Amino acid sequence: MKNILPADLTPFLDFVSHEAEAVESAMHEDLAEALRDNDPFLVEVIEYALFGGGKRIRPLLAILAARICGSRDTRIYRLAAGFEYLHVATLVHDDVIDNALERRGRLSVGQKYGMPVAILAGDWLHARSMFLVGRYGGRDSLEVFCRSTAGMVDGEFLQLRYVADCGVTEKQYFDVIHRKTALLIESTCEIGALFAGADRQQCQALAVYGHKLGKAFQVIDDLLDYQGNAQSTGKKTGNDFVEGKVTLPLIRTLACADEHNSKMITALFAGDRTKADAVVRIAKIIEEHGGFSSARETAESLVHDAVTALDIFSGNGDRESLSILRGLAGYVLNRDR
Amino acid sequence: MKNILPADLTPFLDFVSHEAEAVESAMHEDLAEALRDNDPFLVEVIEYALFGGGKRIRPLLAILAARICGSRDTRIYRLAAGFEYLHVATLVHDDVIDNALERRGRLSVGQKYGMPVAILAGDWLHARSMFLVGRYGGRDSLEVFCRSTAGMVDGEFLQLRYVADCGVTEKQYFDVIHRKTALLIESTCEIGALFAGADRQQCQALAVYGHKLGKAFQVIDDLLDYQGNAQSTGKKTGNDFVEGKVTLPLIRTLACADEHNSKMITALFAGDRTKADAVVRIAKIIEEHGGFSSARETAESLVHDAVTALDIFSGNGDRESLSILRGLAGYVLNRDR
Numbered sequence: 001m002k003n004i005l006p007a008d009l010t011p012f013l014d015f016v017s018h019e020a021e022a023v024e025s026a027m028h029e030d031l032a033e034a035l036r037d038n039d040p041f042l043v044e045v046i047e048y049a050l051f052g053g054g055k056r057i058r059p060l061l062a063i064l065a066a067r068i069c070g071s072r073d074t075r076i077y078r079l080a081a082g083f084e085y086l087h088v089a090t091l092v093h094d095d096v097i098d099n100a101l102e103r104r105g106r107l108s109v110g111q112k113y114g115m116p117v118a119i120l121a122g123d124w125l126h127a128r129s130m131f132l133v134g135r136y137g138g139r140d141s142l143e144v145f146c147r148s149t150a151g152m153v154d155g156e157f158l159q160l161r162y163v164a165d166c167g168v169t170e171k172q173y174f175d176v177i178h179r180k181t182a183l184l185i186e187s188t189c190e191i192g193a194l195f196a197g198a199d200r201q202q203c204q205a206l207a208v209y210g211h212k213l214g215k216a217f218q219v220i221d222d223l224l225d226y227q228g229n230a231q232s233t234g235k236k237t238g239n240d241f242v243e244g245k246v247t248l249p250l251i252r253t254l255a256c257a258d259e260h261n262s263k264m265i266t267a268l269f270a271g272d273r274t275k276a277d278a279v280v281r282i283a284k285i286i287e288e289h290g291g292f293s294s295a296r297e298t299a300e301s302l303v304h305d306a307v308t309a310l311d312i313f314s315g316n317g318d319r320e321s322l323s324i325l326r327g328l329a330g331y332v333l334n335r336d337r
Numbered sequence: 338m339k340n341i342l343p344a345d346l347t348p349f350l351d352f353v354s355h356e357a358e359a360v361e362s363a364m365h366e367d368l369a370e371a372l373r374d375n376d377p378f379l380v381e382v383i384e385y386a387l388f389g390g391g392k393r394i395r396p397l398l399a400i401l402a403a404r405i406c407g408s409r410d411t412r413i414y415r416l417a418a419g420f421e422y423l424h425v426a427t428l429v430h431d432d433v434i435d436n437a438l439e440r441r442g443r444l445s446v447g448q449k450y451g452m453p454v455a456i457l458a459g460d461w462l463h464a465r466s467m468f469l470v471g472r473y474g475g476r477d478s479l480e481v482f483c484r485s486t487a488g489m490v491d492g493e494f495l496q497l498r499y500v501a502d503c504g505v506t507e508k509q510y511f512d513v514i515h516r517k518t519a520l521l522i523e524s525t526c527e528i529g530a531l532f533a534g535a536d537r538q539q540c541q542a543l544a545v546y547g548h549k550l551g552k553a554f555q556v557i558d559d560l561l562d563y564q565g566n567a568q569s570t571g572k573k574t575g576n577d578f579v580e581g582k583v584t585l586p587l588i589r590t591l592a593c594a595d596e597h598n599s600k601m602i603t604a605l606f607a608g609d610r611t612k613a614d615a616v617v618r619i620a621k622i623i624e625e626h627g628g629f630s631s632a633r634e635t636a637e638s639l640v641h642d643a644v645t646a647l648d649i650f651s652g653n654g655d656r657e658s659l660s661i662l663r664g665l666a667g668y669v670l671n672r673d674r
Contacts, residue, residue: 120494
């Protein structure tokens with residue numbers, strides 16, 4: 001697949017950074033309203049959780065989905081903030097669950113403030129995200145949003161079920177990442193379209209775009225977990241392996257490995273996964289079997305499907321938004337964090 | 338204050354148990370719909386969390402608030418289930434935070450299934466409660482509901498701030514219990530009225546009823562923590578003291594204790610609170626200073642205010658609902674669990 005990033009990245013990057021700033025302003029305004037009479041410690045924790053260098057991809061998607069369907073209503077920024085709140089709420093709880101030390105190169109909320117505070121802060125963000133989606137998105141949006149939130153929990157349960165299970169199938173892997181990651185991105189795009197009063201075909205196209213993009217996003221995340229530079233990602237390399245998560249590069253490897261290599265992989269998963277050379281050995285086997293490149297091809301193909309879903313907008317949608325949505329899809333493939 | 342429980346309890350108890358059954362049916366129906374394609378383990382955990390002998394007071398209040406305002410719409414049962422979901426979600430997370438072993442005489446969700454599962458199950462219930470309130474209550478109800486949920490978190494933060502602080506004032510204590518307990522009960526009653534399309538005065542009256550009742554409920558909870566029978570309450574006696582919670586009986590005691598007794602209380606709070614005789618000594622000092630009876634009088638006065646707020650319904654509201662709402666207030670005072 002050819003590179004779908006535009007040749008001149010400047011307008012794309014300008015747009016993304018400008019809109020990310022607008023989202024951060026909306027978040028600050030919303031927090032000033034929501035936390036007015038609240039405990040100052042709660043305010044501190046919520047701000048620490050929200051303003052730590054997030055990429056704001058979900059809010060951007062909501063904004064672009066509304067725009068491409070013709071809306072210029074600026075209340076979209078408040079609605080968009082809701083998606084970031086929910087995303088951060090799940091990260092904060094996930095970090096408690098995984099006992100993660102760091103997030104984006106800083107202490108996780110749980111490590112900095114303790115587990116009780118992290119659970120409560122996640123709950124607060126969760127409630128506020130629902131509030132924003134209900135207020136600015138209306139009833140249909142809220143239904144879509146709540147369904148995807150509940151689905152995300154279901155995805156985490158599925159993932160717990162498959163820990164250190166080298167027999168996980170590709171279908172099961174995609175089931176997990178669909179619920180865990182793609183559902184929220186899909187609903188973000190769909191709700192942006194609903195906000196704009198889009199017709200059914202447009203809502204559907206944006207939902208497909210979000211669904212495919214979300215899956216691609218997670219496949220790339222799983223690749224970066226092995227291949228990323230810890231300094232750009234802010235995450236330790238090989239973390240998924242240590243936590244026993246069997247991801248696509250490994251599934252592809254197991255599908256073509258001989259008995260010797262399969263047994264080696266199974267033994268490494270069953271053994272002490274925190275040993276420094278274990279992850280290096282796993283990564284070497286995956287590399288030799290083309291597991292990384294095979295997973296990357298799948299991500300490319302998902303991004304291709306995502307971009308194709310937007311074709312209905314080529315004639316009559318907002319041209320700039322279409323170009324940025326395509327650019328975002330390219331970014332998902334090429335990101336290093 | 339005279340006993341406000343009706344002389345013949347039979348119709349009251351019949352109603353309560355009949356409606357509690359209807360709520361449980363609505364919960365089962367809703368779960369069958371919501372969890373249809375979900376991980377069976379998630380289903381098991383959610384059912385364990387929800388069906389463990391809860392008193393279903395919040396759903397009952399929502400139903401009665403709608404009825405007294407003239408509604409007979411049976412969708413109220415689904416809406417009412419949402420309040421129970423949210424209540425249970427907070428209990429599940431609180432038990433993780435407090436590392437509680439038991440809840441209602443059984444293992445807490447966190448102890449039975451582990452902390453990660455308990456956090457996720459709480460999140461699922463939280464999301465589903467919002468879904469139900471948004472679907473059956475509409476946008477205004479959802480706003481009231483989300484505000485009270487966020488306020489509950491704020492109450493927990495306040496409570497963390499005051500742990501083992503014997504200087505807590507009565508105002509601070511009521512600030513905490515307002516957010517932690519009364520807000521949800523208040524919004525339950527208000528949303529029940531909104532569901533019925535009640536006028537502003539009726540909504541307001543039911544909100545006041547819920548607010549006062551919620552505070553009384555928590556004051557009694559705090560009394561039962563010292564005086565209750567562990568077998569009926571399903572909670573260990575003296576738990577609040579062990580966790581460093583300074584509640585109304587103690588605040589009233591500190592307000593009238595001499596220097597010797599004040600120092601003794603402060604020393605017991607600063608010392609090893611898990612020692613078996615520490616809680617016995619604290620309880621003895623409170624008893625001698627009339628701290629328990631003084632707190633009970635406050636609960637009675639709050640219940641009196643709650644019941645008085647319903648006076649606007651004496652002429653034109655549903656008589657049976659009025660009588661049951663009064664009865665529930667009496668139950669809150671006289672409950673032993």
